[in-house]
Amino acid sequence: xxxxxxxxxxxxxxxxxxxxxxxxxxxxxxxxxxxxxxxxxxxxxxxxxxxxxxxxxxxxxxxxxxxxxxxxxxxxxxxxxxxx
Amino acid sequence: xxxxxxxxxxxxxxxxxxxxxxxxxxxxxxxxxxxxxxxxxxxxxxxxxxxxxxxxxxxxxxxxxxxxxxxxxxxxxxxxxxxx
Numbered sequence: 001x002x003x004x005x006x007x008x009x010x011x012x013x014x015x016x017x018x019x020x021x022x023x024x025x026x027x028x029x030x031x032x033x034x035x036x037x038x039x040x041x042x043x044x045x046x047x048x049x050x051x052x053x054x055x056x057x058x059x060x061x062x063x064x065x066x067x068x069x070x071x072x073x074x075x076x077x078x079x080x081x082x083x084x
Numbered sequence: 085x086x087x088x089x090x091x092x093x094x095x096x097x098x099x100x101x102x103x104x105x106x107x108x109x110x111x112x113x114x115x116x117x118x119x120x121x122x123x124x125x126x127x128x129x130x131x132x133x134x135x136x137x138x139x140x141x142x143x144x145x146x147x148x149x150x151x152x153x154x155x156x157x158x159x160x161x162x163x164x165x166x167x168x
Contacts, residue, residue, distance in 0.1 A: 007125075036129075037127040
């Protein structure tokens with residue numbers, strides 16, 4: 001099963017990387033950008049077929065390694081259910 | 085208009101960060117992980133209402149700043165069309 005984990009700084013946490021990107025984008029001509037948040041994305045392949053089990057494992061990986069839940073939020077997406 | 089840009093190393097490019105994460109996940113007990121790719125995610129707010137124009141702007145930002153297209157692929161998602 002394939003999955004994607006997305007990790008972003010919590011909304012109340014400053015995001016200096018996003019701010020730097022915003023300022024640079026505006027300086028090089030993209031004045032219509034109003035806001036940028038910078039996060040991380042992980043594509044994973046799991047040797048697991050059960051969706052509930054995959055979800056549980058991914059949650060564990062985020063809590064343990066992929067995200068710092070003190071300052072970051074994560075979201076999980078599993079590949080769409082196949083019509084097999 | 086809100087948008088998300090996702091940037092990943094091209095499939096043929098080594099991804100040492102993903103590899104390190106894979107090895108660490110397996111070591112701390114997530115043996116069912118088979119593969120990890122590590123990428124970046126950017127959430128943007130644009131002062132633009134036209135979807136085609138937003139798409140064009142985002143493409144420009146990726147080519148110019150957000151991605152290194154020699155070694156990275158990017159993908160764009162615009163917020164779903166509202167039913168207003």
